[in-house]
Amino acid sequence: MTRIPYETSGEPNPLQALTLDRLRRRTSMKWRTHPADVLPLWVAEMDVPLAEPVVRAVTEAMELGDTGYPVGTAYAEALAAFARKRWDWDGLAVERTAIVPDVMLGVVEMLRLVTGHGDPVVVNPPVYPPFYDFVRHLGREVAEAPLDAGGRIGLDVLESTFRRVTAGGRRAAYLLCSPHNPTGTVHTADELTAVAALAERYGVRVVADEIHAPLVVGDTRFVPYLSVPGGERGLSLMSASKAWNLAGLKAALAVAGPDAAGDLARMPEEVGHGPSHVGILAHTAALRDGTPWLDALLAGLDANRGLLAGLLAERLPAVRYRPGEATYLAWLDCRSLGLGDDPAEVFLEHGRVALNAGPPFGTGGAGHARLNLAASPEVIGEAVRRMAVAVERAGHRP
Numbered sequence: 111m112t113r114i115p116y117e118t119s120g121e122p123n124p125l126q127a128l129t130l131d132r133l134r135r136r137t138s139m140k141w142r143t144h145p146a147d148v149l150p151l152w153v154a155e156m157d158v159p160l161a162e163p164v165v166r167a168v169t170e171a172m173e174l175g176d177t178g179y180p181v182g183t184a185y186a187e188a189l190a191a192f193a194r195k196r197w198d199w200d201g202l203a204v205e206r207t208a209i210v211p212d213v214m215l216g217v218v219e220m221l222r223l224v225t226g227h228g229d230p231v232v233v234n235p236p237v238y239p240p241f242y243d244f245v246r247h248l249g250r251e252v253a254e255a256p257l258d259a260g261g262r263i264g265l266d267v268l269e270s271t272f273r274r275v276t277a278g279g280r281r282a283a284y285l286l287c288s289p290h291n292p293t294g295t296v297h298t299a300d301e302l303t304a305v306a307a308l309a310e311r312y313g314v315r316v317v318a319d320e321i322h323a324p325l326v327v328g329d330t331r332f333v334p335y336l337s338v339p340g341g342e343r344g345l346s347l348m349s350a351s352k353a354w355n356l357a358g359l360k361a362a363l364a365v366a367g368p369d370a371a372g373d374l375a376r377m378p379e380e381v382g383h384g385p386s387h388v389g390i391l392a393h394t395a396a397l398r399d400g401t402p403w404l405d406a407l408l409a410g411l412d413a414n415r416g417l418l419a420g421l422l423a424e425r426l427p428a429v430r431y432r433p434g435e436a437t438y439l440a441w442l443d444c445r446s447l448g449l450g451d452d453p454a455e456v457f458l459e460h461g462r463v464a465l466n467a468g469p470p471f472g473t474g475g476a477g478h479a480r481l482n483l484a485a486s487p488e489v490i491g492e493a494v495r496r497m498a499v500a501v502e503r504a505g506h507r508p
Contacts, residue, residue, distance in 0.1 A: 121402050123410040124158035126486050133157055138358065149463045151493050152454075156355040156438065156484035161403035164354060167395035171388050180209060180387040186363055188397035189348060196324065196401075199337050206366040208374055211384030213321045213362045214244050216347040217285065219381050220364060223373045224315040224345070225250055225283045230275040232284045232314070234263055235472030236441070238291045241319075242472065245285065253282075256473045261293040261432065261441075265304050272312040284309060286318040288335060289326065292441040292471060292480045294434015296326055299333045306340030316344040321362075322437045324353035324404060327412055330435040342369040350393040352437075353407075354400055355484075361389035411438050414483045414490055421494040426501065426508045438484040444468075445477035448506050454479040461500030463493050 134141060140155040171177065186207040193199045210216035221231060230253040231245045245252050255271035258264035268284075275282040286305065289296045297305075309316050318335040326332045335341050349362035362385070366374035396404075415433040418440055422429050430443035442465075444453035454467040457479065468478030483490065501508050 121406040123413075124161075124403060124407050125156075125410040125414065125484060127159050128157055128486075130486075130489065144458075144464050147462050148458065149489065149493055149496060151482045151485060151489070152464045152466045152480070154352060154439070154482065154484075155357060156407075156482075157486060157489065158355055158407065158484065160356075161354055161396060161400040163395040163399035163403075164356070164392050167391045168359075168388060171391050176387070176391070178387055179383065180361075180385055180390045183207070185209060185361065185390050185394045185397075188394045189350075189363055192324075192397045192401075193334065197332055197334060197337075199334050201334070201337055202365060203368075206368070206371050206374060208364045208377055209382050209385045209390065210347070210362050210364050211381075212351065212357075212360050213319055213347040213349050214240050215384065216362050216364045217317060217319060218244055218248050219377055220317045220345045220347065220373075221245070221248060221250060221283055221285070223376055224317070225281055229280065230282045232268070232271050232275060232282065233472070234268075234287065234290070236292060236468065236474040236478065237287050237472055238319075239470040239472075241285055241287070242470075250283075254473050257290075257293070257295075261290070261295050263297060263301055263305065265301075265308065268305065269308050269312075272308055272314050276312045276314065281315075282312070283315045283317055286316055286335060288318050288320050289322045289332065289434075289436035291322060291437055292439050292466075292478075293432075294437045294439060294441065296330050296332055296435040299331075299338055302333055302335055302338045303340060306335075306338055306344070310340055310343070316341070318344060318346040320346050320348050321352050323348060324350070325408070325411070325438060326436040327408065327415075327434075332436070336365060336367045342367040345370050345373065350396040350400075353404055354393075354396040356389065356392055356396065359386055359389035359392045361385040361393045411483055414438075414485070414487065415440070417487055417490055418481070418483060418494070421491060425494050425498040428508060438482060440481040440483050442479045442481055443477065444479055447501055447508070449477075449501070449504065451476040453477065456504050457497050457500045459500070460503040461496035461498075463496040463500070 466480035468475035
């Protein structure tokens, strides 16, 4: 497969469209969790206006009073067309999809299909904290197989973990984050093929969270897990939520590989009642007609990665940052600053800038913080300035 890189769309950079004053009028979690003097660069909400096709779809629904229950396969059809164009993947079969309320609730339902109470679910820390919360709430056991020093899946570690958790014939699942949050790593076809081979060898069922799939940089290739040899028994969760900033318009798709269709068919019908009909309309419009907006966003995010790297080198050279290949999140290694396990706490207290704390991401998270890059260059610059001030005020060397 050859991924089609984003192109210059002619649309303006959506990250430069809104002023900070206008953003502070928002009432969502990002803007209401902290006091007004805090600059929020934490939770995965972007500082962008919505893509015009999304606005049009939602506005037309409001004008028609089209706020009932979801039905049909338009969302899946739009995602399948997007996958063919962007990832050169034609294996997303509409008949092997189901709508779910959102990706994490979809993950729960997929794990419910392939594991039982108390069964282990393998994750690769540092990883998205809700992986721990949702898995444990489901009554499953979290088993860690940490990423290697380069931030990639360590196949030897993964195999030893698979061997351990399946000992005695236990059932197990592997919750794969692809692309990886928080590192922005995009797993290669070879890596995913090796994962699939290990999963088959040990009888581990793979559930892939691929919510960040559209947010891949330039020529880097996103590889759907279900597209690799051996991925036929896999289950995937996909959504337009992250790429088009639609978290408040709930909708996602569960996608089954050919050999997992029977599992997906066992999902209770009532799960499909959870997504928002308006959300599905919005997500469908984004995937079908919102790619020029997405391309402009990707170009802006790419510029922000370079900007952040330069600012950190200038103001906080002790912070180690390897720009990711995907997502709009930056994983910052702040251990050399001597700020303890939770540098985000110091940045908030002394610099009034909110980042995500590293420890909740599991093993490898201590001494780190996650920064949301989906903001204007001016906001990124102010955030780094505040972080440097915080380090000085805390009595440590930048």
